[in-house]
Amino acid sequence: MGAKIKGAGTDVIEIEGVKKLKDVSYNIMPDRIETGTFLCMAAMTGGHIKVKEVNPNHITPVIHKLEETGCKLEVRKTEIEIQAPKRLKAVDIKTMPYPGFPTDMQSIFATSLTIAKGTSMIVENLFENRYKYTQELIRMGAKINIEGKTAVIKGVRKLYGANVKATDLRGGAALVMAAMVAKGNTKIENVEYILRGYERFDQKLENLGIDIRYVN
Numbered sequence: 001m002g003a004k005i006k007g008a009g010t011d012v013i014e015i016e017g018v019k020k021l022k023d024v025s026y027n028i029m030p031d032r033i034e035t036g037t038f039l040c041m042a043a044m045t046g047g048h049i050k051v052k053e054v055n056p057n058h059i060t061p062v063i064h065k066l067e068e069t070g071c072k073l074e075v076r077k078t079e080i081e082i083q084a085p086k087r088l089k090a091v092d093i094k095t096m097p098y099p100g101f102p103t104d105m106q107s108i109f110a111t112s113l114t115i116a117k118g119t120s121m122i123v124e125n126l127f128e129n130r131y132k133y134t135q136e137l138i139r140m141g142a143k144i145n146i147e148g149k150t151a152v153i154k155g156v157r158k159l160y161g162a163n164v165k166a167t168d169l170r171g172g173a174a175l176v177m178a179a180m181v182a183k184g185n186t187k188i189e190n191v192e193y194i195l196r197g198y199e200r201f202d203q204k205l206e207n208l209g210i211d212i213r214y215v216n
Contacts, residue, residue: 032058033104033170034198035080039063040105041177041208043071043084044112049208050081061101065091065109069116090118090155095125104170107133111174114142115181116155124149133171136164140178140186161186169197176201180210187215 001024004016035054042049043066056063056075063073063080069088074081090113095103103126113120114137124130131151134144139162143154161184166172172194179186188194191214194201205212 030054030058033102033108035059036062036102036105037108037173037177037198038204039066039073039080039082040108040112041180041205042082043069043088044115044177045180046084046086047208048081048083050079052079054078054080056080059102059105060099061096062105062109065093065101069112088112088116088155090116090120090153092121092123094123097126103127103130106130107170107174108177110134110144110151110153111137111177113153114144114155114178115157115159116153118155120153120155122151122153124151132167133174136162136167136171136175137178139164140182142178158183160184163187164189166190166193169193173198173201176205176212179212180205 001021002018003021004018005013007013030053035051036059038049038051063075067073068091070085072083093101093109095101095106103124106122106124110122131146134146134151138144140159141156142159143156145152159178159182161182164175164186166175166188172188172191175188179188202212202214
């Protein structure tokens with residue numbers, strides 16, 4: 001657009017003002033967390049889906065961890081196809097700055113591990129108080145123990161429907177995931193958190209065969 005900016009990737013960004021900027025055409029990059037969310041949903045439900053218009057390079061650590069759980073992934077230039085096993089295998093995860101495992105995927109992936117075979121360990125290295133959602137999962141039958149920045153998840157065979165509350169954006173999406181496999185109905189409150197980060201979330205899930213609806 002004609003701006004004079006330097007210092008990208010450093011601690012200091014310098015901008016020199018210009019009289020005018022030019023018009024440009026720009027395509028916003030795909031949302032890597034939404035991509036990872038749908039992949040983990042397929043993994044948790046034993047599904048087989050294809051996620052299109054994505055950039056696989058943005059979620060390489062997530063792809064590798066899904067493969068460790070036993071999922072089969074076909075990664076192409078702008079799409080990812082995933083085939084989940086009947087039951088996932090436990091894995092260990094440590095969140096790191098990009099290009100490491102993203103902290104925004106921590107609650108999403110941890111939820112899929114609540115019904116995995118074995119015991120998983122999650123270490124949250126970036127943010128404090130990011131395990132609030134685990135208390136809601138425990139109400140649904142998950143076995144999770146929090147020790148500082150570490151969550152120890154012992155996989156169970158089943159989760160059960162309950163009335164739960166979303167405590168943040170990704171934690172709310174994680175509860176939707178849990179509800180998809182839980183026995184019985186689940187009611188999730190504070191959905192405004194979820195709607196802030198996912199466009200037409202309910203419609204996309206309905207297209208995948210999930211029985212979901214908003215209730216006033």
